[in-house]
Amino acid sequence: MFRYELIKEDKHTGARLGKIHTNHGVINTPIFMPVGTQATVKSMTSEDLKEMDANIILGNTYHLYLRPGQEIMEKAGGLHKFMNWDRPILTDSGGFQVFSLNDLRKITEEGVEFCSHLDGSRHFMSPEKSIDMQNTIGADIIMCFDECAPADADYEYTKKSMEMTTRWAKRCKDAHKRPDDQALFGIVQGGMYEDLRAESVRGLTEIDFPGYSIGGLSVGESKDTMYRILDATVPLLPKDKPRYLMGVGSVDALLEGVIRGVDMFDCVLQTRIARNGTAMTSQGKVVVRNATYKEDFTPLDPECDCFVCRNYTRAYLRHLVKCNEILGARLLTYHNLYFTLKLMEKVRNAIMEDSLLAFKESFFQKYGI
Numbered sequence: 246m247f248r249y250e251l252i253k254e255d256k257h258t259g260a261r262l263g264k265i266h267t268n269h270g271v272i273n274t275p276i277f278m279p280v281g282t283q284a285t286v287k288s289m290t291s292e293d294l295k296e297m298d299a300n301i302i303l304g305n306t307y308h309l310y311l312r313p314g315q316e317i318m319e320k321a322g323g324l325h326k327f328m329n330w331d332r333p334i335l336t337d338s339g340g341f342q343v344f345s346l347n348d349l350r351k352i353t354e355e356g357v358e359f360c361s362h363l364d365g366s367r368h369f370m371s372p373e374k375s376i377d378m379q380n381t382i383g384a385d386i387i388m389c390f391d392e393c394a395p396a397d398a399d400y401e402y403t404k405k406s407m408e409m410t411t412r413w414a415k416r417c418k419d420a421h422k423r424p425d426d427q428a429l430f431g432i433v434q435g436g437m438y439e440d441l442r443a444e445s446v447r448g449l450t451e452i453d454f455p456g457y458s459i460g461g462l463s464v465g466e467s468k469d470t471m472y473r474i475l476d477a478t479v480p481l482l483p484k485d486k487p488r489y490l491m492g493v494g495s496v497d498a499l500l501e502g503v504i505r506g507v508d509m510f511d512c513v514l515q516t517r518i519a520r521n522g523t524a525m526t527s528q529g530k531v532v533v534r535n536a537t538y539k540e541d542f543t544p545l546d547p548e549c550d551c552f553v554c555r556n557y558t559r560a561y562l563r564h565l566v567k568c569n570e571i572l573g574a575r576l577l578t579y580h581n582l583y584f585t586l587k588l589m590e591k592v593r594n595a596i597m598e599d600s601l602l603a604f605k606e607s608f609f610q611k612y613g614i
């Protein structure tokens with residue numbers, strides 16, 4: 246049974262310590278959730294993810310709907326069994342991916358018509374179809390089907406889009422077949438307009454959900470704009486329910502989001518930059534491809550105790566990346582996820598000790614932010 250337990254509110258900021266209880270285990274918040282787009286966190290085994298103590302990972306309705314498809318997912322007994330992951334899973338509803346992965350699409354009140362980015366076949370996704378697929382996938386936390394308005398959308402478009410997303414949220418809740426096993430989160434929209442954000446919160450809390458996501462951000466707006474919208478939106482959300490900031494983020498955005506009362510985060514950055522040869526370390530970003538590391542036989546991050554930093558050198562990692570070896574992507578992915586999960590553990594400890602702002606200052610100073 247899904248339950249959010251508020252453990253402690255930070256004395257000096259909006260940060261809070263919490264636990265989310267699900268059928269597949271407990272999630273300590275604030276939490277970073279590694280992204281698994283096609284039933285895998287790229288190059289990580291379930292054992293790797295357990296070893297780095299990942300509490301929860303993300304799946305994606307859009308990708309799984311296109312491949313392997315609902316029928317296979319059904320026959321596999323759901324995503325947990327299919328990918329051999331017995332801890333919590335959260336799925337996004339597919340709305341964002343339909344808009345971000347396809348330019349051929351048509352949005353109506355009913356839903357969205359789009360062409361598959363894989364083979365160009367035509368598809369139709371609606372609130373009901375998204376919920377049906379998410380019920381089949383069986384994730385512990387699922388998302389309403391929403392429209393993420395573009396960052397530069399004008400007031401009128403953003404207002405209409407947010408109002409439709411609210412109507413779609415009601416349709417999602419009505420279509421949800423397994424509310425006791427899968428917690429459905431509403432997604433706050435309203436673009437960069439504080440009054441539309443407040444309207445979205447009002448509409449969604451009236452329908453009532455066990456948790457709320459903040460969507461429509463990290464879509465190209467400035468960090469200051471994102472923080473301004475968070476300042477205006479988070480305080481309006483119920484304190485006794487989790488808040489999930491979608492698609493965020495880099496280490497600075499994670500800390501700034503926690504300070505503003507966000508509990509859950511997901512971001513593809515950690516795994517994406519790893520595949521491009523960049524590591525996140527306690528001294529800031531290390532682009533291992535750089536010639537400076539050619540004869541650097543020291544660990545990637547001297548302060549990290551992950552198996553990559555304990556067993557391999559920067560020179561070796563640079564060699565792997567230069568040769569475009571799969572192991573290079575795998576080792577950097579493991580370290581970047583480990584680093585981010587450890588950062589969130591330090592953040593949780595700092596909230597416990599009422600020293601979050603001091604931690605943020607010292608971390609930013611060392612990281613070079």
Ligand SMILES: CNc1nc2c(CCNCC3CCCCC3)c3nc(N)[nH]c(=O)c3cc2[nH]1
Pocket residue numbers: 280281282303304305337338339340341388391392393394432459460461462463464491492493511513
């Ligand atoms: C990167 N910035 C950003 N992401 C957003 C996302 C996606 C969050 N990440 C989901 C994972 C992506 C990879 C596959 C697994 C799921 C958003 N999603 C929804 N539904 N609505 C948004 O407004 C919404 C807004 C977002 N902004």
Ligand SMILES: [Zn+2]
Pocket residue numbers: 545546549550551552553554555580583584
């Ligand atoms: Zn490491």
